[in-house]
Amino acid sequence: MNSAGDLRRNLVLQGVPAAELLEAVGRVIQMGDDCKVLVHRHCVPCLYNERKNSCKGLMETIWKESGVSCQVLLGGSIHVGDAVKILMDETMPVDPGNQPPGYYVPPSQRTTAMWVGTLRMMRDQKKKLLEIDPRGVERADASYGTVGLTFWPRDKQES
16 A cells, blocks of 8 residues: 555545544534535445555554545535534434444454345345446446455355
8 A cells, every 4th residue: 555545535634533533423524614524424444445455454454543434515625734623513413324234343343143144235235236227236346356356245046
């Protein structure tokens, strides 16, 4: 890995501890004079990035420091060195969405039931998506295939 950019993050902050960002779920962050984003959830690192960066153990190592996913509330210009502050008086309810069991648990701490639940959920999602966006299903697998992974669990008949 050469830089933080290799982790596919859109924005990298300095001076704001990762733990503080994780505690900011549901809060608004202001960057610069007018840009505001809503913190939705912890952005868990993925095996794809670990493989892409040829850095075994990366996923587990950066688990708590991997950042957050946000929604832009108010766009604007931001520049290197602009102030970043978590607005403690601005909160909004967030729905982290339908995540597989154990999604927010580091891989080394996941149980067999979590892994089985994740596989079941991914298979169900694949079936639904094949009906509405078969090319999208193929693109996800092709992307992961570039680093020797499959995005979707294989069906029993495919094994």
